Amino acid sequence: MVGKRSGKALLREEGLERTDNNMDLTTWPPVNMINQKNYYTEYLKRDDQILPLRILQEERRNRMTATAKDRDRALAQASLNEAPQSGVDMDIDDDVGMEDAGEPLTGQDALGSKVIVIHPGSQNLRIGLASDALPKTVPMVIARKCNMSESEENGSEPSPKRLKRENGAQLDPEKMFGEEFTTQYSKMCADLKIHMRANKRRVLPNSKELIVNYNKRAPPETISEHNDPLRIDWTEIPIDPAQAPDYFTGKEALRIPDLSNPRYKLYWPLRCGWYNESDYREKKDLYEDIAMIIEEAIKTQLNLKRKRDWAQYGCVFIVPDLYERNYVTQALEMLMRDLGFGKVCFIQESLAATFGAGYTVACVVDVGAQKTSICCVEEGMCIENSRINLKYGGADVTETFIKMMLHDHFPYEDINLKRRYDFLLAEELKTRFCTMNEGDISPQLFDFHLRASGQDTRKYTFKTYDEVLLAPQGYFQPTIFDNSRKLKGRRKLIDRSYDIYEGGPNDPVSSAQSAVISLISPIISTGTQLNGDSANGQTASAPPKQSASLLQKANEPERTPISAVGTPAPDDDDTPAPVGEANAATNVLASSMRDDVLPVISLDTAIVTSIAHGARGSEHQTRNFLMSVMVIGGGAQIPGFCSFLEEKLKELRPGYAKDIIIGIPPRELDPQGVIWKGGSVFGKLRGTNDSWIGRMEYDRLGARVLVYKCMWAW
Template sequence: MDLTTWPQISTINQKNYYTEYLKRDDQILPLRLIQEARRSVLADKMISRDRDRNFPQANDPDADGQDVDMDDEGIDDGAEVESDQDISGSKVIVIHPGSQNLRIGLASDALPKTVPMAIARRWKNSESEEDGGEPSPKRRRLDDGTQVEHSKMFGDDFAKQYNQMCADLKIHMRANKRRVLPNSKELIVNYNKRAPPDEIPTHNDPMQIDWTEIPKDPKNAPGFVCGKEALRIPDNSNPRYKLFWPMKHGWLNEADYKSKRDLYEDFSTIIEEAIKSQLGLRKKRDWGQYSCVFVIPDLYERDYVTSSLDMLMRDFGFKQVSLIQESLAATFGAGLITCCVVDVGSQKTSICCVEEGLCIENSRLNLKYGGADVTETFIKMMLFDHFPYEEIDLRRRYDFLLAEELKAKVCTMNEQDISPQLFDFHLRAFGQDTRKYNFKTYDEVLLAPQGYYEPALFDTSEKLKGRRKLIGPSRDLYDDSYNDPTSAAQSTVIELIAPPLPTNGHTNGDGANGTSTPAGEKKSMNLLPKLAEAGRASASAVGTPAPDDDDTAMPAEDEKAAESVMAPSLRDDVLPVMPLDQAILTSIYQAARGDERKMREYVEKIMVIGGGAQIPGFHVFLEQRLKERRPGWAKDILIGAPPRELDPQFVIWKGGSIFGKLRSSSDSWIGRMEYDRLGARLLAYKCMWAW
């Protein structure tokens, strides 16, 4: 007898099995909403046309009864009929977060507002007082605490490399028939040694800094301060405030936080305060009337994108949100269709080839160096040559701003400007009289920016500190595999500097004798000397183009090997750095996939943007380096700046504002109702790239 009265269902015949589940657009919520909106708009247009026919007006151009061509009416493909204010961008907020600065503004604005991506929170010590007050850049000290001589201040390796670069530059200048004084370096060193500062009383200094006032009563002191005001809090304030940067080196800054929640809270707070202070939207309940265009990196991390989307939709309550990649936004801002975008930021440099409104996935590169590394290297070189302000510490807020000012003022990549030159600056510290310093420079102003082409010059020892401490790599929901996006170009960089693959049962950190490498050494890898040698070589590993004219395709087995090194266990332990000129050619090679016509098309349209590329002569120097690597393309290589005299720092934001005003971009908007139902799964239908 059967144990149940429920009927038994026979097995499905697999030969005749068929289903239409999720095979039609009307079965997918995001696509169905778009279709319904289109029908609704079309119905409204037809009702309006019939009304005009029945009640013609004297000034109506269609009063004669002619049919209106619906294709010419500019029917919106979006979810709603937009008003004139929405079309003009006055109800669209464009947000572009970076490691150092946040660009934010309405799409109707000509230029964005720039806010430091920093927040100061009440803390027991300021950032300059932690770790025993050790200055940055770090300088060697003897056992008794006294500082070593200047020639060994930053170690023998730095001294050797710096002296070698000075000698190479002198030889290069003589070969180009430029005048070189034999004792130029000695002249500036001797001058800087005996250049005491001049003190200026406070009442005689018209350029005094407006410091952020902190109430003397700690109970009335704010819990946090954001933006420019945070950078102007005195380091010795009472109570103390510590400066936090939620983004660092193009990643979320896991090293300085103890929990993931605190990290995302600071990230959200900075953007929220910027909307209130810079855009004047003080009441959060009004934000539901606004749409938001959020700019994300080309080579993004899924957790960052999904968390940011959740913040914009749930915490901020925007009406709808759209995501756009940085390089694609740059082409919108510059008005280009096909180009190779080189974005040199403060702490990262990204490269990507764009064609017909799409980022070429295999061409995406994210290198972990930028303008901040040039600033630190410049200060190290000046201290090496007896900079008169020897107490400079980039962890102090006013010294950090001073160093950025000096870099922008004196650094250059024009060889004809290399000569002993006299400069001055004013040091303004809280509670102290202003001090005026005079100093001389020689080749430091050019050698520091040359770190873009000699990455071994930059200090990268702590850039992987705290990596994956709070946020792990994204995993697929079904097979639990890692699904953060990768690219063949990024794989090439990792393959070039990665340690040898495990052999004979040893791990990547094992030495030849079978001993394990300490954890700290394993993360740093000490691979920059190897990278520098590879950068000078005529050819490089795994598909990186050689400097001759032979264009050979990457073998299939080598391409698979390049992809295999992107496993998270290795990818997160290797810092991607490569000479800038070599990285650009690598990106172009992967975008063209061996097609010489395509490669020439990209090298003719290289657009350099970002604040880190604003050094005088940067474009000319980069163009010359590329021509030296590819002499056969010397007539084709062209480095261009953004058109329309647009500031290179604002090109990406400007592209986001243009994108936010386009009717054709409506398919990428994520509404609140569909996000509440589907969450981040919507990105598979709403992104303009393969999510």
């Protein structure tokens, strides 16, 4: 090996001279190649490397420090006085320091007065402070200036829609809703008579004719306004149209006269638990209306006028069990940016219901105005594969009840649910007269008062027979509902959420919901693509003839249990077969088909399907869920509903007939507000609630923070 040669030798022998100074080309340390056979990294594998988790650790450390300081201060003060002072606890609980995070326990802060609980629905918004006993209920509607009201649109077409003759004349009441409705309504009437006779109940042979003849010749009685003690105070509109407000929200919007000057049109931003995309042209207008309704409710109902003070408040926002990711992320942005809350957390509806009612294991059946959700909850967690979301509710019962009454010559034949006073009247009639007790079915005489702006009050008398029971019975025969417009405008403005890595839809799905969709449209179970007529509302909303056998098998799950995709499993024994989690292909298929098929099946079949998927084949779990079916929501507040549902479930699951119990929330809680009550309980938890999203976390991470903050798998 040749030794190192000097510069002079190089210059003399080879004509080269070294001119460098033996310094390295760079001061950066050299990076060695990674050993491909064995290498390891700790990136995002420790809690202190994740911002939300690091903030939680810092908060716990600060609480411990504050607790230690309080303890030392109390001991020092006690030693100076040579005895403990009254009201000073020598054994300060560590949980007290954990609860307050350095904030004082005195005052109203410890009672949840700095937490606002919001539960939006398709028809009503329930809002209030966590310290309140009951929520404030506000209609989820906003009225904006428009050229015409909603009752004047589409040629003043009424709701429910009536058929007309070719010359434009109105058909007879028995034919105004089409042959299909008349046939199904007549069949329901005949089945009810058979059932009542089987139960030894008296049935008059000419009951229907009696009420029809009475309603035909029942003229209204006119009452002058000054003689009406219950007259309505309508929303006042300034005489000068230029001074009229741009919008009204809540009850004020529903009390605007239909023929006001200027005209106002009602907008319901949520329909059937979805965004109401059919009534909007821009999605920003849809988002603004939701924020405006909540903002006005906070100002008027909670008396928090100054918006800049809302940064001192936290917000508990209640979301559906089977939600859409875009809905949750948009709600987070609205609460943080538009409303300016200091911190936000989310909780699912069924979990909140168990919080409010004090249940540990339950099958929660929430019958709302336009959607019905079913979910099994166990030990503080929603079982993902048991979640079912059906697109019908109390509003469908109201419309069907009016159609049945009109079919039987209802004296107020001009009723139009698009008119505001008629809409409120129809809701009142359903609440007062509908029942599911067969013992109440007989020809009965009732009356109601029609109050319209600028008109004298009219008093109507009418008779009812079986309409009061058959309308709510639509929960178990949903084909009687009008489901033709529920998918109108779906995905017109807001697309579904997609995974940024795999590209497929990533909205949450459940095997129970997939089974429901397969029962409605067996085409999906074979993987065949649908024709995609959802934009025109021309999709399957009722089970076709081909799925009749599947529905029959779903009604007998002990012998033929339903699998994850809705096909009957082999009946090796009499116990339900274990239902595993749906595979990735089924999840993607169910998510993509959710917009093409309207989930509408019988309520009892849906409950049995949810429990079958939630119990995972365990007989013990099946019994636990059937023993704790909790019915909540305003749509189920019909006399006799729970007993009727219990009979239906016993018919479907005769092997568990002794175990089936339909319950309501205890402690005399209002079933309509039990979800909100659970949200208020959740909002007052401190120390154990790590789901709060702060402003700094949201500013840095955005919606990605939901991965670490949601109580469920985001």
